[in-house]
Amino acid sequence: MSNLSFMQDAFMCQMAAAEPWPEDASLFRPPEGGQILIGENALSLGVEVYLRMCECSFKVVTCTNAEFMAPSGKLPVLLCGKFVISEPTPVINFMKQKGISLSKDLPESEQRDLKAYIEMINNILIPAELFVTWAHEETLTQITSVRYGSPYPWPLNKILCWRKKQEMLTYLEAVGWGKDQRSLATVQEELKRCCQALAQKLANKKFFFGQKPTELDALVFGHLYTLLTTKLPDNRMAETVQSFQNLVSFCKNIEKQYFGHKT
Amino acid sequence: MELKCWGGDWGLPSLDIDCLSALTYAYFAKVPFEIIPSLPRNTITGTLPELKQSDFIYSRAFTIIGIFRREGYNVDYGLSEDQFANTLAYISYIEQKLRPAILYTLWLDSANYTKVTRPAFSKLCGFPYSLWYPSRIRHQIEQNVVICKGSRFLPKLSDIEKILYKEAWTCMNDLEHHLGSTLYFYGNSPTTFDAILYGHLGLLLKAPLSSTVLQNHLHACDKLKSFCLRMESFLPSEMSTSVKSSPLSEKEPFYKNDIVISVGVALAAMVCYALTSGVLTERHSKLAEKLGTVRSDDLSEIDDID
Numbered sequence: 223m224s225n226l227s228f229m230q231d232a233f234m235c236q237m238a239a240a241e242p243w244p245e246d247a248s249l250f251r252p253p254e255g256g257q258i259l260i261g262e263n264a265l266s267l268g269v270e271v272y273l274r275m276c277e278c279s280f281k282v283v284t285c286t287n288a289e290f291m292a293p294s295g296k297l298p299v300l301l302c303g304k305f306v307i308s309e310p311t312p313v314i315n316f317m318k319q320k321g322i323s324l325s326k327d328l329p330e331s332e333q334r335d336l337k338a339y340i341e342m343i344n345n346i347l348i349p350a351e352l353f354v355t356w357a358h359e360e361t362l363t364q365i366t367s368v369r370y371g372s373p374y375p376w377p378l379n380k381i382l383c384w385r386k387k388q389e390m391l392t393y394l395e396a397v398g399w400g401k402d403q404r405s406l407a408t409v410q411e412e413l414k415r416c417c418q419a420l421a422q423k424l425a426n427k428k429f430f431f432g433q434k435p436t437e438l439d440a441l442v443f444g445h446l447y448t449l450l451t452t453k454l455p456d457n458r459m460a461e462t463v464q465s466f467q468n469l470v471s472f473c474k475n476i477e478k479q480y481f482g483h484k485t
Numbered sequence: 486m487e488l489k490c491w492g493g494d495w496g497l498p499s500l501d502i503d504c505l506s507a508l509t510y511a512y513f514a515k516v517p518f519e520i521i522p523s524l525p526r527n528t529i530t531g532t533l534p535e536l537k538q539s540d541f542i543y544s545r546a547f548t549i550i551g552i553f554r555r556e557g558y559n560v561d562y563g564l565s566e567d568q569f570a571n572t573l574a575y576i577s578y579i580e581q582k583l584r585p586a587i588l589y590t591l592w593l594d595s596a597n598y599t600k601v602t603r604p605a606f607s608k609l610c611g612f613p614y615s616l617w618y619p620s621r622i623r624h625q626i627e628q629n630v631v632i633c634k635g636s637r638f639l640p641k642l643s644d645i646e647k648i649l650y651k652e653a654w655t656c657m658n659d660l661e662h663h664l665g666s667t668l669y670f671y672g673n674s675p676t677t678f679d680a681i682l683y684g685h686l687g688l689l690l691k692a693p694l695s696s697t698v699l700q701n702h703l704h705a706c707d708k709l710k711s712f713c714l715r716m717e718s719f720l721p722s723e724m725s726t727s728v729k730s731s732p733l734s735e736k737e738p739f740y741k742n743d744i745v746i747s748v749g750v751a752l753a754a755m756v757c758y759a760l761t762s763g764v765l766t767e768r769h770s771k772l773a774e775k776l777g778t779v780r781s782d783d784l785s786e787i788d789d790i791d
Binding site for chain 1: 566567569570571573574575577578580581582628629632633659662663
């Protein structure tokens with residue numbers, strides 16, 4: 223998922239460290255409820271709660287064209303001083319270069335585990351969400367195509383949606399989650415396995431690595447909270463997550479702690 | 486149980502990451518199975534590896550290992566729940582970071598592809614298929630790498646290469662430290678994770694590559710390298726040679742065919758050329774003169790000059 227180019231990476235290493243955290247950092251995301259899809263919402267929510275955990279000042283800007291502002295074409299977009307960064311992994315790397323990291327105090331072995339679990343999210347949760355959104359016919363016609371094009375007038379909304387669908391289906395095919403490679407049942411099984419591992423890692427702790435939140439907590443919250451709260455034609459995904467009690471209460475805890483004013 | 490796999494070379498029972506992972510597990514869990522070297526076109530699902538157990542067909546390495554476990558060949562029973570969760574996470578880690586880099590080294594690095602990977606896979610495919618199968622696989626891998634790793638600012642493969650190798654280095658270093666001083670990742674006997682990791686690293690270690698950036702890094706990771714050698718001992722040597730020799734003996738007619746066809750085509754081309762340039766009719770041709778088949782208008786020309 224790290225889609226930053228090498229040059230950009232090297233350049234940012236030098237620049238990012240020099241600049242202090244700007245007052246007017248903003249996170250762009252599509253409006254909740256109307257346009258946003260589960261995968262995008264999960265990533266946006268994950269980054270938002272991550273920035274809150276880092277105690278950085280920022281404001282959330284909702285705009286319908288957020289996707290087209292992203293350098294990599296994926297959400298969410300963080301505008302921080304001179305930098306525009308998109309997607310969770312580059313944002314986390316960017317923050318690290320600024321010296322802000324939630325996991326720097328962890329012992330080395332736990333840092334490795336952290337990386338591995340974050341890759342498990344990239345490897346299973348993200349494709350699973352994309353599969354439901356774009357490759358499951360019912361969800362595609364009832365939810366995705368209605369929402370994705372909603373801010374645009376008639377011919378444009380169909381064209382944009384069709385283009386995005388083609389792009390996503392080739393992406394899924396490339397990562398081995400194509401329409402003819404998997405079915406919703408196998409996706410659900412995969413999701414269950416992933417949740418099982420997460421639930422096991424979390425056990426009865428408050429956060430995955432003890433008393434302090436890490437990047438993993440932020441990203442997992444983004445995904446699971448979205449899966450739990452989004453209504454879909456086929457509710458198997460939410461049911462799967464719901465069967466893990468400690469994960470559900472983990473989501474509730476984080477919501478209370480970091481979005482207290484919202485609820 | 487029948488397991489269809491890509492055939493082997495380079496001292497390995499299979500040249501494909503997934504097939505090698507499944508085979509490694511099957512060998513050290515002592516699963517009774519029959520290995521059938523084949524091509525994706527000979528399978529029902531169109532992918533390799535493919536396991537046929539009674540009347541059911543399973544594909545994908547992880548699923549196949551799951552079936553082995555279900556059938557009672559479980560080497561993970563000693564793992565705690567925690568370790569099992571970690572297994573899944575670390576498998577994702579290597580699939581995301583190590584796998585693309587290894588595929589890149591083998592298939593997209595042009596020196597390695599032309600000198601090592603393509604010849605090896607051509608041999609596995611047999612004559613007519615060797616003409617297009619390897620390049621088709623390469624094209625598909627290139628597509629996948631660009632789609633997964635490229636963004637709209639990153640169209641060049643060489644940029645992607647740098648990112649892939651950097652990620653793979655970090656991943657190998659992490660695994661090297663994770664392995665620590667134990668023989669295998671979870672204690673003193675191998676588990677699913679070891680099989681899948683060997684499926685990736687074994688291929689990288691044994692391939693006789695000519696561009697060795699990634700391979701060198703594996704050589705520098707002492708613990709990972711000795712882990713690979715330890716895993717190698719599970720692959721029965723006489724088995725791997727028999728696997729290697731059986732497709733070879735099957736393919737010998739292919740090689741004879743090769744020679745017959747190419748010599749035939751060359752001969753036909755030469756004869757055609759000789760005929761069209763007039764070996765039987767031109768007056769310069771000694772053969773035509775001897776046979777007395779020189780064209781009559783040519784003869785009359787000669788008469789005219791006389």
